[in-house]
Amino acid sequence: MRTSLFLAFLLIGAPAAAWAAEPGPDPQLIAKCQECHGPGGSRSTPATPRLNGQDAGYLFRRLNGFLDPGSGTPHATEHMWQTASSLGDRAASALARYFAAQPATPADPKMPLAARGEKIYRQGIVGDVPACQSCHGPAGEARAGAPRLAGQRGDYLEEQLSAFMLQMRVSSDMNRHAWHMDPDQFRALRAYLSNDR
Ligand code: HEC
Ligand code: HEC
Numbered sequence: 001m002r003t004s005l006f007l008a009f010l011l012i013g014a015p016a017a018a019w020a021a022e023p024g025p026d027p028q029l030i031a032k033c034q035e036c037h038g039p040g041g042s043r044s045t046p047a048t049p050r051l052n053g054q055d056a057g058y059l060f061r062r063l064n065g066f067l068d069p070g071s072g073t074p075h076a077t078e079h080m081w082q083t084a085s086s087l088g089d090r091a092a093s094a095l096a097r098y099f100a101a102q103p104a105t106p107a108d109p110k111m112p113l114a115a116r117g118e119k120i121y122r123q124g125i126v127g128d129v130p131a132c133q134s135c136h137g138p139a140g141e142a143r144a145g146a147p148r149l150a151g152q153r154g155d156y157l158e159e160q161l162s163a164f165m166l167q168m169r170v171s172s173d174m175n176r177h178a179w180h181m182d183p184d185q186f187r188a189l190r191a192y193l194s195n196d197r
Contacts, residue, residue: 025094032083033095040102044196047075049156053104055142059096062147063087071170073163105151107140108195117192120185128180132189135173140193146173154194161186 033051037043041051051059066084069077087095109118121140124131137143140150149157163169164178 023090023094025091025098029087029091029095030098033099036079037099041099042102042105044105044153047153047156047159048079049153050105050151051099052102053151054100054148055145056096056100057145058142058147059099060093063092063096073159073168075159076169104141104148105195107150107193108197109193110191113188113191115192116185117188117190120181120189121192125180125185129177149193151195152193154190154196157194158186158190161189 033041034043036045036048037051038045041054044050063080063084065071066076066080069081084092120129121132124134132149133140135143135146136149137146140148142148160169161178161181162183164171164174165181167175
């Protein structure tokens with residue numbers, strides 16, 4: 001009886017122990033990221049995205065994506081290629097979990113333009129673009145592999161939409177959606193989703 005209880009403890013306890021032993025990121029690496037992305041990844045500066053509260057799986061995939069300059073913009077390669085190349089999978093995964101766990105910044109909608117952005121976000125564009133919320137979540141909070149958009153820096157959001165439209169950033173989902181939109185619609189979505197404070 002005692003042996004079987006002990007075995008059961010080992011079987012149930014082992015995965016939990018492995019999870020608890022998962023190492024956190026190196027504080028020096030966090031400090032390096034924070035030089036540009038700010039405390040907890042929350043600083044908003046022109047064309048530098050926030051990382052706080054972003055989906056961990058997305059952050060990890062994006063860090064790997066920077067290693068292939070052909071799949072991103074020159075701006076992304078210029079600022080992130082060197083940093084991303086110096087990380088192994090372990091460090092990238094630990095950093096992704098760290099920034100995902102930081103409290104997210106809420107959106108700060110700018111009326112009246114934001115109302116137009118909200119309509120596109122919730123309903124899409126009939127015949128051309130599905131509702132953004134179907135992938136990014138009802139409040140832009142990230143869902144099923146699509147990143148968090150709410151509270152992101154405005155000019156960064158707008159630049160990514162243009163980059164998807166011009167096929168400079170490769171994404172099978174986003175390239176075809178952005179292709180059907182124009183800069184006025186990008187600005188309206190920015191007004192609805194972003195937070196530049
Ligand atoms: C020299 C400044 C700088 C440093 C240091 C830096 N970043 Fe970045 N990071 C940027 C800029 C600028 C962008 C926007 C690139 C673009 O235009 O796509 C970016 C983009 C990102 C993105 C994409 C976010 C998104 O929403 O798609 C991730 C993830 C990221 N950085 C993670 C990190 C991590 C983790 C570190 C530390 C290991 C780090 N960065 C260090 C400047 C920096
Ligand atoms: C079919 C699912 C889907 C729909 C619908 C969709 N997206 Fe996306 N979106 C994605 C995925 C997946 C990514 C991540 C691409 C990558 O890994 O580089 C993404 C990335 C983005 C990014 C880049 C975010 C960042 O941090 O770099 C923006 C901005 C964006 N989407 C805006 C929108 C808007 C606005 C709409 C509605 C007009 C929309 N998306 C509709 C799936 C979708």
